[in-house]
Amino acid sequence: MSDGSLPGRVIVGVGCSLGAYQALRYAVVEARRRHTDLLAVRAYRSTGYGQSPLPADCVAGAARDVVEVAFAEALGGVPPDLPLKIVVRDGHPARTLVATADRESDLIVIGGCGTRRLTRPRSTAIARFCAREAGCPVIIIPPNALARAARAERLARDAAGDAQDFLLRQMPPGTQLG
Numbered sequence: 001m002s003d004g005s006l007p008g009r010v011i012v013g014v015g016c017s018l019g020a021y022q023a024l025r026y027a028v029v030e031a032r033r034r035h036t037d038l039l040a041v042r043a044y045r046s047t048g049y050g051q052s053p054l055p056a057d058c059v060a061g062a063a064r065d066v067v068e069v070a071f072a073e074a075l076g077g078v079p080p081d082l083p084l085k086i087v088v089r090d091g092h093p094a095r096t097l098v099a100t101a102d103r104e105s106d107l108i109v110i111g112g113c114g115t116r117r118l119t120r121p122r123s124t125a126i127a128r129f130c131a132r133e134a135g136c137p138v139i140i141i142p143p144n145a146l147a148r149a150a151r152a153e154r155l156a157r158d159a160a161g162d163a164q165d166f167l168l169r170q171m172p173p174g175t176q177l178g
Helices: 018-034 056-075 093-100 120-133 145-149 152-170
Strands: 010-013 038-044 084-090 107-111 138-141
Touching: 010 018, 010 093, 018 038, 018 056, 018 107, 018 138, 038 056, 038 093, 056 084, 084 093, 093 107, 093 120, 107 120, 120 138
Parallel strands: 010 038, 010 107, 038 084, 107 138
Antiparallel strands: none
């Protein structure tokens, strides 16, 4: 751990889930409140599942694209009023977050997992590792009610049903679907 007198930064783990988007929004608010830098961290694994057929710079570029898409989808874009550094590293997500947060005054913000998806053990393990190993505070943002309540398939099915009900209400009486 380096000198605690260095200014703290807000370090957010960037993912593609609703919980990760919630954490990104929280981290932006917290960085503004603290008047500090925001580090958006995305880890990727170039090895571990066999040798990747893609060049390392291609994989890193795709990881950087994920960060930019996350900002666009969660916030409408990168906040222009906030000092932002995008950190893309080859490695395990939890270890990368803890290694990036090398100051006692840093703050790690990550999204919690609230759905029973296949990714739950991974998200839970990342949160536990960061809380146990980080030398700075860690905030785990719970997913919003939408993310906790439903899976993607159920959301799609409910949206399709709602759209069909709406269209049926708009049809003139006596009209039949073909």
